[in-house]
Amino acid sequence: MFSLDYRDSKPIYEQIKDRFRTLIISGVIEEGERMPSVRSLASSLSVNPNTIQRAYRELEQEGYLLSIPGKGSIATHSKEADQHRKEELFREIRKNIRELRNLSVTEDELLQLLKEDETVHD
Amino acid sequence: MFSLDYRDSKPIYEQIKDRFRTLIISGVIEEGERMPSVRSLASSLSVNPNTIQRAYRELEQEGYLLSIPGKGSIATHSKEADQHRKEELFREIRKNIRELRNLSVTEDELLQLLKEDETVHD
């Protein structure tokens, strides 16, 4: 499925959350699509099932998947979750831009940033 | 000087680094200005001196201060450090924008984000 970066200071369960959130939001994993089972993903990532469970639990809280005991976990894609995530990303960007403004960054450089991958949607 | 957020999952030494980096970059702490001593800051934040030492050591590695044994620590503001930090922030923003593009964010919303506090420089 994908690999982990053990040099990353970010916890494994966070890396897993980030990966799946991205995959679901981008549509690579479609709404209603089956997620790998807790045990199989744990096995293929050589990680403890509890760690996967934590990632899935938190993704479910965020609204990006639905776990049904006995059946499995499926990806969901609610407007609420998207809106929430959107605001989160906006906050981060605002904070970064605020710092950048003190680093003699021109308006053009910032605009450039927006246009860089304007057409890349995969 | 400032206060810490103990609910924040971010380590104390990271919070301290972030605060001072911002203060130095924004010019609130000027180039060459004296930083609080390791012990006095530790005392006023009710934190162990080792924690401050770690924050200062890493800020020095980033190029935002200079520590001289016996004398103290002073803020520095090198072009290299700024450039490095700038690129770091750019990477983060790019990553966030890439995710936002999958969240049905309009070009206008992104432009709005850039212009929001265009005149706020404090």
Place this chain on the structure above:
DNA sequence: ATACTGTACTAAGAAAACTAGTACAGTTTC
């Protein structure tokens, strides 16, 4: 001299992340 400075070091505590193993109830497959 005294009181500062940064730095280095060891030891221990506390918290977070991760692993290991077991168990249970529900679902799917045959």
Place this chain on the structure above:
DNA sequence: GAAACTGTACTAGTTTTCTTAGTACAGTAT
């Protein structure tokens, strides 16, 4: 119905990171 799945809950223990505590030393300022 049996076997093999599924998610979930739980306890226990390990590992890693963060933080504290305390001591020591050399250089600087007053």
